[in-house]
Amino acid sequence: MSDMTMNQARWRAMTDHDVAAVTALADRVHPGLPERPEVFANRIGLFADGAIVLDTGEAIAGYGVAHPIERLSPPPLDTILDGLEPAADAFYIHDLVVAPERRGRGEARQGIERLLAIAARLPVTTLISVYGTGPFWARFGFTAIDDAALAAKLAAYGPDAIYMQRDNRL
Numbered sequence: 001m002s003d004m005t006m007n008q009a010r011w012r013a014m015t016d017h018d019v020a021a022v023t024a025l026a027d028r029v030h031p032g033l034p035e036r037p038e039v040f041a042n043r044i045g046l047f048a049d050g051a052i053v054l055d056t057g058e059a060i061a062g063y064g065v066a067h068p069i070e071r072l073s074p075p076p077l078d079t080i081l082d083g084l085e086p087a088a089d090a091f092y093i094h095d096l097v098v099a100p101e102r103r104g105r106g107e108a109r110q111g112i113e114r115l116l117a118i119a120a121r122l123p124v125t126t127l128i129s130v131y132g133t134g135p136f137w138a139r140f141g142f143t144a145i146d147d148a149a150l151a152a153k154l155a156a157y158g159p160d161a162i163y164m165q166r167d168n169r170l
Contacts, residue, residue: 069092
């Protein structure tokens with residue numbers, strides 16, 4: 001392995017050429033939350049600024065997918081979107097993943113900061129926390145939102161799914 005693979009990686013825009021690697025990483029990290037490659041390709045076309053990958057120079061070691069939505073209306077998993085909501089008033093981080101073997105290097109923080117810089121255009125950023133990651137997201141200013149209307153949308157993400165929101169005016 002090169003020094004770049006072991007020590008350095010950079011976040012960059014996701015391209016259509018990255019979709020297969022992103023899908024493979026998503027399948028590895030989220031085996032119970034599958035999404036088709038077409039969903040990642042759709043998000044690149046829908047909101048390219050919010051589609052990023054962590055590139056080691058030899059492999060894709062992480063990815064992020066985010067885009068504007070209407071607050072409290074995250075799209076269902078594995079859904080192709082026709083377009084952005086005209087009344088979008090929130091930035092939605094659909095997913096941000098760093099491969100397990102690369103965790104602990106601050107790379108997730110770098111990806112999140114990149115997305116939050118884009119999110120600053122809207123009043124809030126939202127996400128659905130899974131696998132008990134609420135405390136991780138709380139470090140970035142996210143708090144749980146308890147709204148009965150979200151229960152059905154969260155069900156597909158598993159029993160520990162939490163809808164979280166961050167005020168972008170922090």
